[in-house]
Amino acid sequence: MQEWRSGGHADPLHRLSLLAELGCIAFAVLLAFCVLRALYVRRRLRAVGALSEADRGALRERIAALERGTSGELAVVVVERSDDHPQAAALAALATWFAGSTLLAPLLPWNEPALLIACQLVLLGAGYGLACTLPGFLQLFIGDRRATHMAEEQALQEFARLGLHATRARNGALLYVSLLEREVVVLGDQAIDERIGADGWAAAHAAIRAGIRRASLRAGLEAGIAAIEQVLRAHFPAPPEPRRELPDHVIVRER
Structure with a gap:
């Protein structure tokens, strides 16, 4: 017992x-x-060190080529995060x-x-x-809704800060990438938005995300710019006398 x-x-x-x-x-x-x-x-979430001056120069050349072939004007902003969360x-x-x-x-x-x-x-x-x-x-x-909201809010602020709403033809566009939130936002001014809308940038979104997954931010951005150019060519062909109102912005920062 x-x-x-x-x-x-x-x-x-x-x-x-x-x-x-x-x-x-x-x-x-x-x-x-x-x-x-x-x-x-961690490497995929870095923007400042991931894009060298040579990379940024190549992206500016890519934007210049887009603007020579279309009447649109594009700025690119890449941030590591849109909010501290x-x-x-x-x-x-x-x-x-x-x-x-x-x-x-x-x-x-x-x-x-x-x-x-x-x-x-x-x-x-x-x-x-x-x-x-x-x-x-x-x-x-970070919830998906929170990530999307913060990225879109920051993209709107960048759009206004860069003066993309001030072109005569209302044909400015912004490519905004926020790495932490895994968000890609393409904003077009009134003329672009009326013809293309938010759904017209799906190819650009997919191309950039694919590049980030391969840990090649530059390649993803180049592919995204090419996809945007293809859409703009169909709706906004180059005028006989191209006129550039905005600089070819490529802005990369932590936030």
């Missing part, structure tokens, strides 16, 4: 220990996957805290409140710190 009781007490302890080990492994694997994924995509960073902290508290529950000092709070703060700080230092980690917690 004594042996039966001893075995009965040892079995739950053994299972609790096994559960703790599995929780540690699961949390470590989950966190490692998110961090490694963030490190893997503080809500996503807070969500990353909460998600790390929840996952850690759940998977590491058997190991947490539930009977020592001060130490427990310290452990919880470490989990929150780890998630927030990773979101602030690794854009790819932050990206996991």
Whole structure:
């Protein structure tokens, strides 16, 4: 009878220990996957270092060729992010805290409140710190609607700032790429929008995204500009006497 009781007490302890080990492994694997994924995509989320002066010069030449063959005027803006996304960073902290508290529950000092709070703060700080230092980690917690909204809002501001709304023929266009949000926005002024609309730029969107997936931002932008040129040629052929009202902007920055 004594042996039966001893075995009965040892079995739950053994299972609790096994559960703790599995929780540690699961949390470590989950966190490692998110961090490694963030490190893997880090290069794709860089714009400033990814486009050299030679790359930017080649893009300006590509824009000049587009403007020689059409009556449209194009500016290109590439940013690494359209917003700091503080809500996503807070969500990353909460998600790390929840996952850690759940998977590491058997190991947490539930009977020592001060130490427990310290452990919880470490989990929150780890998630927030990773979101602030690794854009790819932050990206996991940015919702699609939020990403689209911020990119489109920033694109509208760039459109106005560059004076693309001020051409006489209302034929200015903006190609805006926001890497963190994985958004490509093509905005046309009134004359372009009336004839082409938002759906006419699908080929440009696809070409740029394909280039980014291949870790070749320049190639993606060149393909996107070529797709835009093809659309503009069909609706806005070059006039007999081309007149350029705006410079061939290629703007690359962090935000």
